Amino acid sequence: MSESVKIKARAKINVILDILGRRDDGYHEIKTIMQTLDLSDTITVSKNETDIITISTNSGKIPADSSNLAYKAAECLKESYNINGGIAIKIDKNIPVAAGLAGGSSDCAATLIAVRDLYNLPAVNSELAEIGKSIGADVPYCIYGGTYLAEGIGEKLTKLPPLPMINVLIAKPDIDVSTAWVYKNFDLSKVRKVPNVDKMREYIEENNIQEICHNLCNVLESVTAEKYPIIDDIKKAMIEFGALGTLMSGSGPTVFGLYMEKKECEKAFNYLREKLGIADCFITKVSNN
Ligand code: ATP
Numbered sequence: 001m002s003e004s005v006k007i008k009a010r011a012k013i014n015v016i017l018d019i020l021g022r023r024d025d026g027y028h029e030i031k032t033i034m035q036t037l038d039l040s041d042t043i044t045v046s047k048n049e050t051d052i053i054t055i056s057t058n059s060g061k062i063p064a065d066s067s068n069l070a071y072k073a074a075e076c077l078k079e080s081y082n083i084n085g086g087i088a089i090k091i092d093k094n095i096p097v098a099a100g101l102a103g104g105s106s107d108c109a110a111t112l113i114a115v116r117d118l119y120n121l122p123a124v125n126s127e128l129a130e131i132g133k134s135i136g137a138d139v140p141y142c143i144y145g146g147t148y149l150a151e152g153i154g155e156k157l158t159k160l161p162p163l164p165m166i167n168v169l170i171a172k173p174d175i176d177v178s179t180a181w182v183y184k185n186f187d188l189s190k191v192r193k194v195p196n197v198d199k200m201r202e203y204i205e206e207n208n209i210q211e212i213c214h215n216l217c218n219v220l221e222s223v224t225a226e227k228y229p230i231i232d233d234i235k236k237a238m239i240e241f242g243a244l245g246t247l248m249s250g251s252g253p254t255v256f257g258l259y260m261e262k263k264e265c266e267k268a269f270n271y272l273r274e275k276l277g278i279a280d281c282f283i284t285k286v287s288n289n
Contacts, residue, residue, distance in 0.1 A: 003046060003047050003118075004044060004045065004046040004047070004118070005044070005045050005046075005114040005115075005117045005118045006042060006043070006044040006114075007042070007043055007110050007113060007114050007117075008040040008041070008042060008043075008110065009040055009041040009042070009043050009095075009103075009106040009107045009109065009110035009111075009142070010036045010037055010038070010039065010040040010106055010142075010145055010287055011036070011037045011039040011040065011095045011101040011102060011103060011106060011170075011284075012034045012035060012036050012037065012101060012102045012106070012138070012141070012142070012249075013034070013035050013037060013101065013168070013170075013247075013249040013250075013254075013256050014032045014033065014034055014035075014100075014218060014247075014249050014250050015033050015034075015035055015163070015200065015212065015216055015247065016032060016033050016195045016196075016197050016200045016215065016216065016217050016218070017030065017031075017032040017195065017217070017218040017219060017220060017250070018030065018031045018032065018194075018195045018197055018217075018219055019186060019188075019219050019220075023153075027137075027153045028153070028183055028186070029151075029152065029153065030150070030151070030152075030153065030154055031149070031150075031151050031197045032149075032150050032154070032197070033147065033148070033149050033150070033160065033197065033200055033201065033204065034102075034138075034141055034147070034148050034150055035146075035147050035163050035286050036145040036146055036147075036286070036287045036288065036289075037101075037168055037170070037284045037285070037286060037287055038284045038285045038286075038287045039094060039095060039101075039170060039282050039284040040094060040095065040106075041091055041092060041093050041094055041095050041103065041106065041107055041110070042091075042092040042094075043070065043089065043090070043091055043092075043107060043110040043111055043114055044089070044090040044092075044114075045074070045087055045088065045089050045090075045111065045114040045115055045118050046087075046088045046090075046118075047085055047086065047087070047088075047118065048085075048086035048087070048088045049086065050086040051084070051085065051086050052086050053066075053071055053074045053075060053078065053086065053087045053088075053089065054086070054087075054088045054089065055068050055070060055071050055089050055091065056088070056089070056090050056091070057090070057091040057092070057093055058091075058092055058093060059091065059093035059097065061093070061097040061098075062091070062093065062097055062104070068089075068091075068107075069104040069105065069107055069108035069111075069135060069136060069139075070089050070091060070107045070108055070110075070111040071089065072108065072135050073107075073108045073109075073111035073112045073115065073131075073132070073135060073139075074087045074089060074111055074115050076112075076131050076134070076135065077112060077115045077116065077119075077121065077123075077131065078115075080131060081119070081121050081123070083115075083119050083121075085119070087115060087118070089111060091107055094282075096170075096172040096254060096280045098176060098177065098178070098179075099172045099249075099250075099252075099253065099254040099280075100177075100179075100248065100249040100250030100251050100252045100253065100254045101170070101172075101249060101250070101254055102138045102141075102142060102250070104136070105136045105137075105138035105139045105141075105142045106142040108132060108135050108136060108139050108142070109128075109132055109139050109140075109142030109143040110142070112128040112131065112132055112139075112143065113125075113128065113143065116128060125143050125144065128143050129143045129144070133155050137152075137153040137154035137155050138150075138154050140155050140157060141154065141155075141157055144157065144159070145287070145288075145289055146159065146162060146288045146289065147159070147160040147161065147162050147163055147204065147286075147288070148160060149197070149201060160201060160204050160205070161204060161205055161207070162286070162288040163204060163209075163212065163286045164207060164209045164212075164286075165285060165286060166209065166244075166258050166259065166260065166285070166286060167258070167259040167260070167261070167262050167265040167283065167284075167285060168256055168257070168258060168259075168265075168283075168284050168285060168286060169238060169243070169256065169257040169259060169265050169268055169269055169272075169281070169282070169283055169284075170254060170255075170256050170280075170281065170282040170283075170284060171234050171238075171254065171255050171256075171257075171272050171278045171280065171281045172253060172254040172255075172278070172280035172281075173228065173230045173231065173234065173253050173255075173278055173280075174278070174279065174280070175228055175230070175253050177224055177228075177251060177252050177253045179250070179251040182220055182223045182224055182251035182252065183220075183251065185223045186219070186220065186222070186223055187222070187223075188219075190222045190223075190226065191219045191222045192221070192222055193217050194217070194219075195215075195217035195218070195219060196215065196217075199215060200212065200215050200217075203215060209244070209258075209260075210244070212245070212258075213243075213244035213245030213258050214244075214245060215245075216245045216246065216247040216258075217247070218247050218248050218249070218250075220248065220250070220251050220252065221247075221248045221252070223251075224248060224251060224252035224253055225248060225252070228252075228253055230253075230276075231248055231252065231253055231255055233276065234246075234255040234272065234276065234278065235247075235248075235255055235257075237268065237271055237272060237275075237276060238255070238257030238268050238272075239257075240268075241257075241264050241265075241267050241268035241271060242259060242260075242261065242264035242265075242267075242268070243257035243258060243259055243264075243265075243268065244258050244259065244260060245257070245258050246258070262283075265283055266283065269281050269283055
């Protein structure tokens with residue numbers, strides 16, 4: 001049996017995001033299409049001689065204690081499957097934190113998979129997704145990865161065909177945006193463009209990259225981009241350098257641009273870093289695993 005398992009925890013973007021209403025428990029009903037990226041953290045889980053769970057990370061921006069979502073994942077599995085032994089979790093963080101890229105949910109999902117494999121637990125992915133749902137609404141999606149329509153609070157998933165292999169430029173401005181604040185301040189009357197998720201689904205099924213790029217839409221831009229003009233500045237710059245489409249991901253503040261040509265993507269990357277001072281920029285691709 002292996003003593004250590006290493007896997008990638010991939011970031012996601014939302015290519016379209018609509019809010020259908022607010023539930024009595026305070027959560028919002030959403031309808032969104034998510035796409036996994038190559039951009040990833042690396043999770044390594046190892047056995048240790050103790051009976052405890054430990055977290056180590058190269059990032060000063062995430063907690064290294066029991067509030068880390070990766071810790072919660074290991075804790076849930078340890079309790080559900082009576083794991084006898086310790087779990088050391090190492091998180092090499094590349095995905096910007098609190099960015100709308102599901103970094104925490106993805107680390108959580110990757111830890112569920114890695115601990116399952118480390119201890120040979122008899123849990124298929126759908127069982128891990130059920131456990132993950134209690135930690136975060138995006139965790140089931142992060143377990144499967146790829147292109148999915150997500151409904152409910154994000155946990156009702158329908159698999160879609162993969163997006164075309166396109167270059168993705170990611171830019172996270174240096175501002176902290178809390179997901180809870182964004183949802184709390186969402187006001188339907190302030191939405192600037194209404195998304196058509198069903199149409200977007202058709203474009204994805206037709207592999208129609210032009211229409212996919214023209215119909216990127218996120219109602220949460222009406223909250224986050226309204227407050228932080230840098231988001232529209234980034235979108236404008238990405239378009240000037242040849243992006244086919246741009247959008248804020250999730251609750252933000254990260255913006256992504258989709259590029260056919262890697263060269264244009266690289267030029268935009270340099271401009272955003274040097275002229276707009278955006279340090280957290282990445283050139284990546286969509287990923288379907
Ligand atoms: P989402 O797109 O799902 O809303 P996000 O990208 O906006 O997520 P995360 O990077 O997941 O945000 O971080 C949200 C919060 O979760 C942060 O305040 C962070 O401290 C906390 N957190 C706990 N564990 C982790 C982890 N392993 N990685 C990132 N954030 C974590």
